[in-house]
Amino acid sequence: MRVIPIASGKGGVGKSLAAANLAVAFAQAGKRVVLADLDLGASNLHLIIGHRKPGASIGAFLNYPKIDFSTLVAETDIPNLRFIPGDAEIPGAANLKSSQRNMLIRRLLSVDADVLIMDLGAGTHQSILDFFLVSGQGIIVSSPAVTATLNAYVFLKNAVFRLMYNAFRHGSPAFEYLERLRKEGSGLKMLYLPKMLLDIETRDPASYQKFKASIDRFQPRLILNMLDSPADAEVAMKIRRSCEAYLGLRVEHLGVIYRDSIQDISLASRLPILLYKPNAVLSQAIYRIADKLLQTQEDAAPLAIGSVEESYQEAAMEAQIDFENKKEYVEELLHSGVLSQGDLIETVKTQQIEISKIKKENVFLKHKLSKAVSQGFKP
Numbered sequence: 001m002r003v004i005p006i007a008s009g010k011g012g013v014g015k016s017l018a019a020a021n022l023a024v025a026f027a028q029a030g031k032r033v034v035l036a037d038l039d040l041g042a043s044n045l046h047l048i049i050g051h052r053k054p055g056a057s058i059g060a061f062l063n064y065p066k067i068d069f070s071t072l073v074a075e076t077d078i079p080n081l082r083f084i085p086g087d088a089e090i091p092g093a094a095n096l097k098s099s100q101r102n103m104l105i106r107r108l109l110s111v112d113a114d115v116l117i118m119d120l121g122a123g124t125h126q127s128i129l130d131f132f133l134v135s136g137q138g139i140i141v142s143s144p145a146v147t148a149t150l151n152a153y154v155f156l157k158n159a160v161f162r163l164m165y166n167a168f169r170h171g172s173p174a175f176e177y178l179e180r181l182r183k184e185g186s187g188l189k190m191l192y193l194p195k196m197l198l199d200i201e202t203r204d205p206a207s208y209q210k211f212k213a214s215i216d217r218f219q220p221r222l223i224l225n226m227l228d229s230p231a232d233a234e235v236a237m238k239i240r241r242s243c244e245a246y247l248g249l250r251v252e253h254l255g256v257i258y259r260d261s262i263q264d265i266s267l268a269s270r271l272p273i274l275l276y277k278p279n280a281v282l283s284q285a286i287y288r289i290a291d292k293l294l295q296t297q298e299d300a301a302p303l304a305i306g307s308v309e310e311s312y313q314e315a316a317m318e319a320q321i322d323f324e325n326k327k328e329y330v331e332e333l334l335h336s337g338v339l340s341q342g343d344l345i346e347t348v349k350t351q352q353i354e355i356s357k358i359k360k361e362n363v364f365l366k367h368k369l370s371k372a373v374s375q376g377f378k379p
């Protein structure tokens with residue numbers, strides 16, 4: 001079974017949208033898909049896929065582990081797609097004990113399907129990292145906002161640390177080294193993994209080899225969502241460069257998705273966008289990502305540097321093409337009457353509110369920057 005965990009660090013960037021619609025795309029391509037809502041405490045996948053049947057959820061399972069796990073896996077109206085509901089009632093993943101987490105992972109992995117897609121919660125809690133690390137090729141979603149890209153990076157950094165702690169035996173020289181850095185505090189904030197690894201290799205070659213084996217399998221992939229213009233696509237390069245320079249990670253770019261107000265309508269109608277408007281630019285972008293995933297096997301050999309580079313060039317090109325198509329599409333919607341002048345006014349208003357929010361954020365950041373400069377920081 002292929003496992004695709006979807007995480008982000010920051011909330012509200014489109015994890016659930018990606019998880020739900022990729023699940024639909026895979027199901028339409030003939031795969032037997034199980035979609036699991038692991039955003040415990042803030043579950044909303046059922047709303048996105050329009051799942052109305054009440055039934056056992058992961059929350060209930062955690063409270064009563066005697067429940068037969070297979071009863072959680074519910075049929076949906078979408079052929080080939082089954083769904084495991086989360087639970088908005090139980091406290092978040094932060095409260096999962098490690099034994100609960102491990103049991104849940106075991107049960108999820110024993111589900112009979114071709115593909116398991118896991119929609120994860122925001123944040124970098126251990127449970128979320130462990131769900132993400134079930135596969136070496138999880139997907140990280142970010143929007144172009146600085147806060148989102150920073151969180152995506154921090155999430156991956158924490159994932160790398162989780163891999164280290166998993167690889168280093170308690171009390172080994174490598175473990176002690178890591179603990180010392182952690183206690184010093186600043187060491188981990190200013191993480192520069194390539195240098196750390198050199199230190200670890202000299203101190204504790206056995207631990208180093210163990211970690212090396214797991215980090216070599218770790219090839220997270222990126223989706224950049226909520227673009228407004230092709231220029232936003234450049235943000236992906238920043239994530240790529242930070243991950244490469246500081247974490248030694250090669251992150252493949254799966255593609256960009258533009259922000260599209262049609263998603264709100266699709267959400268209100270309780271239909272995933274792929275079913276609501278398969279021809280929308282938003283849907284086509286998701287199909288394109290699904291195709292890229294379908295073309296590769298899980299645990300394929302690590303991508304060559306050239307292919308990683310290519311994935312960014314391709315995404316930049318797609319950002320340009322989608323932008324043109326989106327303009328045409330809005331015009332078409334206006335002419336066909338699907339999008340009324342009223343909708344357009346509403347969209348413009350919403351965008352103005354967002355612009356004013358961003359302006360405020362900008363003023364705040366400028367203030368921080370000028371303070372840093374006055375304290376000697378050179379930009």
Ligand SMILES: Nc1ncnc2c1ncn2[C@@H]1O[C@H](COP(=O)(O)OP(=O)(O)O)[C@@H](O)[C@H]1O
Pocket residue numbers: 008010011012013014015016017018044225226227257258259260261262263264267282
């Ligand atoms: N590309 C997009 N265009 C328009 N709205 C979007 C897009 N991606 C996500 N959204 C909306 O943004 C909100 C947050 O998305 P969601 O998938 O729930 O994020 P997350 O799971 O990361 O918290 C939802 O209301 C969703 O419908």
Ligand SMILES: [Mg+2]
Pocket residue numbers: 015016017039044119120
């Ligand atoms: Mg979500």
